[in-house]
Amino acid sequence: MSRIHVTTKINGDETEFLCDAEATLLDVLRDELGLTGTKEGCGTGDCGACSVTVDGRLVCSCLMLGAEAEGREIATIEGMAAGEVLHPLQQKFIEMAALQCGICTPGILVAAKSLLERNPDPSEEEVRYWLAGNLCRCTGYDKIIRAVMETAADMRRAS
Amino acid sequence: MALDDTKKVKDFKVVGTRPNRPDGIDKVTGRARFGADMVAPGMLTGRILRSPHAHARILRIDTSKAEALPGVKAVVTRADFGDVPDHVADVIDNCMAGDKALYDGHAVAAIAATSAAVARKALKLIEVEYEVLPHVTDVDAAMRPGAPVLHEGAQQETVPEGYSGNVISRVEFGHGDIEAGLAKADRVVERTYRTGATHQGYIEPHACLATMSADGQGDLWVCTQGHYMVRNVCAAILGLEQGQLRVTASEIGGGFGGKTVVFLEPVALMLAKKSGRPVKMVMSRSEVLRATGPTASTSIDVRIGMKKDGRITAAFAELRYQGGAYPGSPVDMGSMSAFAPYDLENVKTVGWDVVTNRPKAAAYRAPGAPMAAFAVESAIDELAKGFGLDPLAVRLMNGAKEGTRASYGPTYPAIGLMATLEAAHTHPHWTAPLGENQGRGVACGFWFNFGGDTCVSLNVTPDGTVTVSEGNPDIGGSRASMTMMAAEELGIPYDQVRTIIADTGSLGQNEVTDGSRVTFAVGLATIEAARAAKREMCRRAAMIWGIDEEAVEWEDGAARPAGPNAGKFPPMTIKEIAAVASNTGGPIAGHHEVTAEGAGVSFGTHMVDVEVDPDTGATKILRYTVFQDAGRAVHPAYVEGQFQGGAVQGIGWALNEEYIYGEDGILQNAGFLDYRIPVASDLPMIDTVILEIPNPGHPYGVRGVGETPIVPPLAAVANAVSAAAGVRMTQLPMSPPRVLAAIQAAKG
Amino acid sequence: MVKVVLWGSLAESADGQREVAVEAATLRELLDGLGETFPGLRAELERGVSVSIDGRVYNDNWFTPIQPDSEVVLLKRLKGG
Numbered sequence: 001m002s003r004i005h006v007t008t009k010i011n012g013d014e015t016e017f018l019c020d021a022e023a024t025l026l027d028v029l030r031d032e033l034g035l036t037g038t039k040e041g042c043g044t045g046d047c048g049a050c051s052v053t054v055d056g057r058l059v060c061s062c063l064m065l066g067a068e069a070e071g072r073e074i075a076t077i078e079g080m081a082a083g084e085v086l087h088p089l090q091q092k093f094i095e096m097a098a099l100q101c102g103i104c105t106p107g108i109l110v111a112a113k114s115l116l117e118r119n120p121d122p123s124e125e126e127v128r129y130w131l132a133g134n135l136c137r138c139t140g141y142d143k144i145i146r147a148v149m150e151t152a153a154d155m156r157r158a159s
Numbered sequence: 160m161a162l163d164d165t166k167k168v169k170d171f172k173v174v175g176t177r178p179n180r181p182d183g184i185d186k187v188t189g190r191a192r193f194g195a196d197m198v199a200p201g202m203l204t205g206r207i208l209r210s211p212h213a214h215a216r217i218l219r220i221d222t223s224k225a226e227a228l229p230g231v232k233a234v235v236t237r238a239d240f241g242d243v244p245d246h247v248a249d250v251i252d253n254c255m256a257g258d259k260a261l262y263d264g265h266a267v268a269a270i271a272a273t274s275a276a277v278a279r280k281a282l283k284l285i286e287v288e289y290e291v292l293p294h295v296t297d298v299d300a301a302m303r304p305g306a307p308v309l310h311e312g313a314q315q316e317t318v319p320e321g322y323s324g325n326v327i328s329r330v331e332f333g334h335g336d337i338e339a340g341l342a343k344a345d346r347v348v349e350r351t352y353r354t355g356a357t358h359q360g361y362i363e364p365h366a367c368l369a370t371m372s373a374d375g376q377g378d379l380w381v382c383t384q385g386h387y388m389v390r391n392v393c394a395a396i397l398g399l400e401q402g403q404l405r406v407t408a409s410e411i412g413g414g415f416g417g418k419t420v421v422f423l424e425p426v427a428l429m430l431a432k433k434s435g436r437p438v439k440m441v442m443s444r445s446e447v448l449r450a451t452g453p454t455a456s457t458s459i460d461v462r463i464g465m466k467k468d469g470r471i472t473a474a475f476a477e478l479r480y481q482g483g484a485y486p487g488s489p490v491d492m493g494s495m496s497a498f499a500p501y502d503l504e505n506v507k508t509v510g511w512d513v514v515t516n517r518p519k520a521a522a523y524r525a526p527g528a529p530m531a532a533f534a535v536e537s538a539i540d541e542l543a544k545g546f547g548l549d550p551l552a553v554r555l556m557n558g559a560k561e562g563t564r565a566s567y568g569p570t571y572p573a574i575g576l577m578a579t580l581e582a583a584h585t586h587p588h589w590t591a592p593l594g595e596n597q598g599r600g601v602a603c604g605f606w607f608n609f610g611g612d613t614c615v616s617l618n619v620t621p622d623g624t625v626t627v628s629e630g631n632p633d634i635g636g637s638r639a640s641m642t643m644m645a646a647e648e649l650g651i652p653y654d655q656v657r658t659i660i661a662d663t664g665s666l667g668q669n670e671v672t673d674g675s676r677v678t679f680a681v682g683l684a685t686i687e688a689a690r691a692a693k694r695e696m697c698r699r700a701a702m703i704w705g706i707d708e709e710a711v712e713w714e715d716g717a718a719r720p721a722g723p724n725a726g727k728f729p730p731m732t733i734k735e736i737a738a739v740a741s742n743t744g745g746p747i748a749g750h751h752e753v754t755a756e757g758a759g760v761s762f763g764t765h766m767v768d769v770e771v772d773p774d775t776g777a778t779k780i781l782r783y784t785v786f787q788d789a790g791r792a793v794h795p796a797y798v799e800g801q802f803q804g805g806a807v808q809g810i811g812w813a814l815n816e817e818y819i820y821g822e823d824g825i826l827q828n829a830g831f832l833d834y835r836i837p838v839a840s841d842l843p844m845i846d847t848v849i850l851e852i853p854n855p856g857h858p859y860g861v862r863g864v865g866e867t868p869i870v871p872p873l874a875a876v877a878n879a880v881s882a883a884a885g886v887r888m889t890q891l892p893m894s895p896p897r898v899l900a901a902i903q904a905a906k907g
Numbered sequence: 908m909v910k911v912v913l914w915g916s917l918a919e920s921a922d923g924q925r926e927v928a929v930e931a932a933t934l935r936e937l938l939d940g941l942g943e944t945f946p947g948l949r950a951e952l953e954r955g956v957s958v959s960i961d962g963r964v965y966n967d968n969w970f971t972p973i974q975p976d977s978e979v980v981l982l983k984r985l986k987g988g
Contacts, residue, residue, distance in 0.1 A: 020276065036196040037189015039412070041362040042444040046831035049362055077189035086187065094183035097796035100635035100804065102186030103193060103363040103412025125840075132840040135831065137360045137413050138635060139800055140807030141839040316950055317916055330983060331915030334925075359988075416988020491983035507915065522988030568912050568980035569959035607964065609987050674987025756971075757963050856963065866988060 008069040010035070011079025019066035026050045028066035029076060037077040037106045041135065048134030051107035052076045058114040060133075077106035080113065089113055089151045098147035100138035108134045112148045120156055124149060163858045173647040174859060177796045180639040181657060182410070194366030194382030194409045199437035202368065203232055203271040205423075205430050206278040206440070208285050209450065210260030210267055213294035213516040213824025214307060217260060217287060220268060224284040230277035233434035234285070235269045235426060240396060247395045249485045253519050254396075254425050260289065261309055261484035262516050263825045264449025271430040271438045294516040294824040298481035299458050301325040301515045309514045313486060325514045327486040332494050332567050333475075333507030337462075340473025340505030344464025348541050352534040354873070354891040355817030356456040356481075359523050360808070360836045363412020364442040365451060369427035373435070377404040377428055382411045384418040384632055385671030390663045396425045397432070404428075407662040408632040415808070416522030417452045419671045445829040453818055454523035455480040455488040459534040465542040469553040473505035474498050474566075478531060481513045482520035488512045489520065489527025492607075496870075497531035498566035499605035500576055500762060502559045506566045516824050522673060525606045525866035529809060529873050533891065536602035536874030541887060550601055550878070551584045554764075558603070575788025575852040575862075576603065576762035582848050583764045588784045597770045597781065598882025604763050604870025608863040609674025610755030614666040615684035617645060617692050619747040623734030625649065627688070628661040629681050630669030635804075635865070636797035637677045643793055644682045644859065648689035650716035651733060667752050675863025678793055679854070680755035686858050692749030699743045700731045757856020758863060763787035765806060765871035771883040776899030778814055778880055784846040790854035790862025798864050803845040805868025811837045812869075813876035817892050909937060909973050912980040913948075920947035934958060935969035937979065955984040 003018040010033070017032050026043075029035040029052070038061055041047035045063040052061045053075040080087045089112050092098070099105045108131060115122060115130045122130070127148050128141070136144060185191040222234040237255045256265045268285050272278035293307040300306055301323060308324040315328040341347050367381035377399060383389050386406040394401045411418065423440045430438040442451070458479045464472040476497050482488025494510035508531075543553040558580055563571050583589060583601065593599060616628045627645050631637065638658040646653045670676065693713040700718035701708035710725035711718050717730035740747050768782040785802040792798040815835045819827045828834045853860025873891060881887045884898055886905040908928040918925045922945070929940035937958070942949045958965050959980040965971050966984070973979060 022276075030195075035189075036192070039193070039363070040195065040441075041364070041412075042831045044444065044830055044832065047362055047444075081188055086184070090184075090187040093187050094179045097177070097180070097636065097794075097800055099183075099186055100797070100800055101361070101363070101411060101413045102182070102191055103361075103410075105186050106189045109187060128839040128842070132838040135362055135836060135838065137362055137415070137808070137836060138804045140803035140805075140837075140845045141842055142803045142845045143796070143800060145839060145844070316920075329916060333915055419988065489986065492986060495983065509916075522986060524988045526986060526988045567982060568914065569962050569964075569982075570978055572962045607985050607987070609964075609985060611966075674985065676987070754966070754968050756965055756968065 004067045006067055006070045008071065009073045011075055021067060023066045024062050025064040025066050025069055026061040029061060035076050035078050039103055039106060048111060049104050049107040051110040051134065053110065053114055058111055077110055080109060087113065088155055089148065092147045092151040096143050096147040096150065098139065098143040104134060104136045108136065108144060116152055116155065120152060122152060162853055162855045162860050171647060173643045173653055174791065174793050175795065177794060178639065178643065178653045180636050181642060182633065182638055191410045193363055193412050195441045197368045197380045197409065199368055199370065202437040202439050203273060203434055204275045204278050205269060205271045205427055205438045206282055207266045207426065208268040208282045210256065210263065210265040212260055212289055212291050213263050213296065214292040215260045215289035216292060217256060217258060217267060218290055219288040221286040222268060225270060225281040228277065228281045228284060230273040231270060231281045232273065232436060233271040233430045235429045235433065239429055243396050247392055250392055250421060251396050251425060253485060254422055262518050264446065264518060266450065269426045269430060271434050296515050296517055296820045296824055298456055298479050298513050298515065301481060301513050302479065302511065309484060309516065327512040327514060330491055330494055330510045331507065334564070335505030337473045337475045337505050337507050341462065341464040343472040345467040346542060346545060347462060347464045348538045349462045350538060350889055352459045352461065352537060352889045354457045354530040354533060356453045356517065357812045357816040358448055358453040358834065359415035359417035361413030361415060361417060364444060364447045365422055366441040367424050367427050368437060368439045369431040370437045371428050371432040375399055375403050379404065379406045379424060379428065380409055381406060381424055382409045382418065384411065384414040384634065384673060386632065387630060387663055387669045388419065388671045389421055389424055392421050393425050393428055397428055405662055405664045408660055411632045411634050414634055415524045416526060416673060419522050419673050422451055444831060448829040448834060449826050450518050452521050452523065453518060454526065455482050455520045457530040459530065461534045461538045463538045463542060467546050469543065469546065469548045469556045471501065471503060471557045474501065474503050475507050476531065476535060477509045479511045479513060480527065481515040481517065483517040484514060485519045486512060486514060489522065491527070493527035493531040495567035496528040496605050497535050500559055500603040501557050501566065502563040503566060524805060524808065524869040528604065528606055528870045529812065532602060532604050532870045533873035533877060536871065537877050537889065540600070540878040551580060551589065554603055555580050555584065572855060573852060574760060574762060575850055578850045578852055579762055579764040579786040579788060582786045582850060583766055586784060586848065588766050588782060593768060596773060596883055597768060598879045599766065599768050600875045600878030600882060601764060601766045602871040602874035602878060604867055606675065606761050606867040606870060608679065608758035608761050609676040610680045610758045611670030611676055612668045613680045613684045613755050614669055614752045615681060615688045616666060616750040617685070617688040617748060619692055619733065619737050621737055621740065623732070623737035625656045627656060627658040627685060628665055629658060629685065630661055630666045631672045631677045631681050632660055634672055635800060636794060637681065639797065640678050640793045641681060641685045644685045645689050648686050649693065649733065650714060675761065675865040676758065679758050679857055679861050679863045682793065682861050683755050683857055684751040684753055687751035688749040690749065691751065692747060695747050695749065696733065696736045699736050702743055703731065704728050759790060759854035759856050761788060761862055761864065761867040763867045763871055765875040767875045767879045769876065769879040769883050771880055771898060773902055776895035776897070776902065778893060778898065780810060780842055782843055784848065785868060786848045786850065787864065787867055788850045788852050788862060789864045790857065791851055791860040792849050793861060795849060798849055799847045801864045802847045802868045806845050806872050807837050807842060809869045809872025810876055813873045813891055813893060815892055815894065909975060909977060909979055911937065911941065914981060917948065917951060917981060920951065921945040931973055933969060933973060934965055934971040937973060957982040957985045
């Protein structure tokens with residue numbers, strides 16, 4: 001079976017890869033490109049651990065084919081910090097202990113960043129519903145919600 | 160090792176603060192390497208073929224077509240493992256079925272191939288001939304004579320005659336005279352409670368990467384709660400020397416008890432051995448749900464008698480736990496913990512361990528205790544409310560304290576139950592107004608907490624910074640806690656210490672990360688290792704100053720002459736001592752190896768408000784507060800995190816989560832869509848109140864905190880839902896259809 | 908002699924006694940003594956037990972000292988998650 005040639009942009013870098021027709025974007029990121037920060041928790045779009053953005057839209061990368069990345073712009077957790085400088089959400093998650101095991105953290109950060117880009121002043125309810133597609137089994141979500149709300153407040157003050 | 164004197168305990172500089180965790184940046188940037196994130200050159204992909212039947216004899220397995228497929232490098236069945244020592248016989252049988260497949264999803268064969276696509280294709284080429292047998296998945300049905308029997312000859316001598324062979328053991332605890340106590344009661348509540356089987360639900364599926372050489376040396380990278388356990392068990396199964404198998408723990412994406420056993424690991428090692436190539440195996444979510452975890456489902460009878468003033472006169476519970484296809488449900492722990500929060504004259508529990516055609520139960524956070532607490536705390540709530548009494552006051556009246564003889568036998572030392580109850584009773588949450596269709600529930604919970612085998616090695620580098628090596632995977636911030644205790648003891652800043660999780664070649668035996676043991680036991684060993692290093696540094700300073708080493712003491716990160724006769728020398732810091740270590744005898748280190756004891760039991764009280772929609776039966780959690788004794792909260796943010804996470808897992812158990820089996824014995828909800836764990840929009844903030852009653856068995860007073868938080872919520876939520884719905888709920892989960900049916904039945 | 912409290916169903920294997928006495932100064936002597944005096948206990952002892960000595964729980968630490976007036980209670984082997 002011949003593989004499909006795909007040209008895309010990942011975290012701002014022009015990227016080419018070959019993938020099988022049935023390979024998901026998640027498979028390609030993890031197994032072809034070594035971007036293992038994006039996690040697989042279910043493979044069925046239920047847990048959000050594989051969250052990335054495609055042309056700015058939040059998606060589960062396990063529900064999208066790698067071949068569909070052609071001509072798109074993909075953003076993953078690996079592109080969130082600018083070199084040594086963490087994104088404010090990343091910094092706040094560490095400071096506020098918003099992670100325990102850390103497996104859901106990349107997906108939650110990608111999703112939360114996407115929320116704050118759309119809505120810089122979300123209510124607690126809006127944060128909870130936006131993140132309802134990202135499962136966390138360790139924290140009970142409390143510190144995650146607080147960290148997102150506080151980051152939003154900090155970013156509003158800074159802008 | 161005893162609690163340090165009070166003065167010292169008050170002077171903490173690092174313990175009790177909230178520094179950033181050392182693995183934080185790796186985990187927020189995606190750099191942290193979990194089980195599935197590792198690769199090896201030339202590695203193969205391993206996949207498992209699983210039984211589609213709940214109970215079937217395996218008559219024949221023909222792997223020849225699969226082996227002939229290009230790209231297939233090894234095929235493994237149970238026959239490859241041969242005879243194994245008795246203590247791992249059930250373990251390998253669960254990892255790879257022998258004569259019989261005992262549950263839907265039971266592994267029957269495995270393949271290693273050059274790609275996942277080839278492996279998938281090869282699985283379909285394996286021919287398995289089954290003789291399908293009758294099955295049983297319900298605990299009460301499995302106990303009846305005439306039920307299909309999973310294992311002949313597995314029943315212990317503790318079981319009386321007349322029970323199905325699925326009943327493995329019977330156990331009984333307690334003291335006093337139940338019937339005499341019940342006779343003194345003004346009212347007796349007698350009910351049967353049921354809980355569904357739930358899964359630990361860690362977001363990271365099981366994964367490992369195995370290499371096995373022809374000379375008997377192996378390497379394993381694995382997400383586990385205990386890589387030393389993985390080494391020992393795999394070595395026994397594969398006939399390896401423990402010292403020849405090196406296991407490295409990856410970062411672990413949740414465990415909650417579910418990663419305290421092996422599933423893939425022996426199979427991956429066998430595939431690697433047969434293929435001569437590294438083999439990586441990663442479970443899918445449906446494999447995780449069908450073949451790992453879960454906890455026991457239960458059926459529990461309770462009889463409790465109470466005087467009208469609230470005094471409990473007698474308490475009895477009979478607990479039936481099915482633990483899946485092999486003996487070892489957590490009914491022993493359930494039976495010992497059921498009445499542990501109470502001071503009772505007459506108390507008795509009877510526990511039954513039962514096997515069924517379900518995946519073998521693995522430990523799940525305070526294994527066995529939450530279901531027992533659900534039954535007991537529901538009955539106590541019903542009695543208290545029946546007399547119009549304040550349920551917290553009833554618990555304060557009957558609660559266990561120092562000197563109480565526990566229902567499971569021993570006399571309690573200083574414990575924190577009363578402190579949690581008093582804190583709950585005076586908390587504003589307790590008196591906050593409730594609206595229509597709303598209810599409030601409270602419940603107490605208990606857990607034992609463990610210690611166990613523990614090793615820590617602490618090294619002082621030439622520049623005077625410190626590394627700590629420990630052998631327990633960091634599942635929720637424990638590297639931060641160890642770093643803090645080492646810094647505290649050495650009197651140096653937190654950022655001068657780095658803690659790593661060492662592989663099995665680097666330290667002696669370490670017990671699994673379980674039983675809420677790590678902050679207690681590894682912390683204790685870390686403190687002792689630091690003290691050993693301090694003694695050595697004092698000795699070096701004494702040599703340099705030319706005085707007796709007894710005349711040197713350690714304070715604030717430096718050796719100092721102690722007392723007026725020691726001489727006048729300026730303090731010598733850890734950096735100064737480390738810099739000349741090569742001139743004074745060599746590198747400086749401290750280490751400690753111990754079977755840690757004195758973990759200290761743990762108690763908590765939870766309070767929850769809910770609203771029940773009378774038209775749909777749906778429950779919304781409105782407010783939740785956890786009160787728990789932490790002994791000493793080393794990193795309070797992570798203590799709060801344990802309280803919050805445990806409470807929410809308990810909420811899921813109470814309201815949503817359950818294994819659903821069809822008539823055919825097949826698991827019907829093997830995915831996160833249908834096995835629904837709580838999501839952010841289901842919940843409010845989870846408030847926490849940390850109480851600190853120092854544990855006399857730890858130098859800083861630390862008590863394990865991880866497991867107790869899942870014990871009270873099942874009952875607390877049930878008591879709240881029962882109050883809001885106006886009908887007593889006795890079966891979990893309290894899913895909307897079940898609550899609606901109960902409301903409608905009560906209306907008649 | 909050390910007094911040892913057995914759990915309810917274990918007493919059935921020790922001639923119905925809830926409390927038995929054995930000569931022991933350590934945990935190892937205690938467990939050996941129990942098995943010798945009450946052969947019915949051996950199956951459970953071999954499966955593994957935990958022992959509470961004055962409120963502290965021990966598993967297999969043989970040389971844990973036991974005083975004649977210590978409170979000693981046998982428990983099922985503790986298992987955690």
